[in-house]
Amino acid sequence: MVFRLLADGVMLAHFGFLAFLALGGFVAWRYPWVLGLHVAAVGWGLLSVLAGVHCPLTAWEDRFRRLGGEQGMPRGFVDAYLTGVVYPREYLLTVQLVVAGLVAVSWAGFALSRGRAGVRR
Incomplete structure (x- = not known):
């Protein structure tokens, strides 16, 4: 039971x-x-997407699920919970590009807001 709760927490x-990866830049507008x-x-x-580095x-989660008597994670987190579940597998690149766009917009907005803050001083 404890391991299953730990797995769910992870x-x-x-x-x-x-x-946070997708939207954290917008949070930075308020909290720089x-x-x-x-x-x-x-x-x-x-690093994870481009070099295939596995997330700890x-x-x-896989370890806790196995210790809790479950099967574990047969594939990565995104593949298990998002790709093919929340959005179709063929839209993975589109979703990645949307996230990259959100990051770019949030960082541009952050830079613009910091620039305006400097002008007001």
Whole structure:
């Protein structure tokens, strides 16, 4: 029971990380200190997508699920919970490009808001 709860907690943290990856730049508009964390998250996301680096959260969830008597994660987090579930598999690239667009817009908006803040001083 404990391992299943830990696995579910890791799964929720993973969803939170992905939400932060997509939208954290917008949070930085209000809380500028968040931008450094968002840059790190985007860097990790790029490394994962472009170089195929496996996320440790997936490994932890898999381990906890197995220790809890479940099958484990037969594939990666995104493949298990999002691709083919939330959106069709053939839209994976589209979803990745939308997330990249959200990041770009959020960072551009951050830069513009910081520029206007400097003008007001």
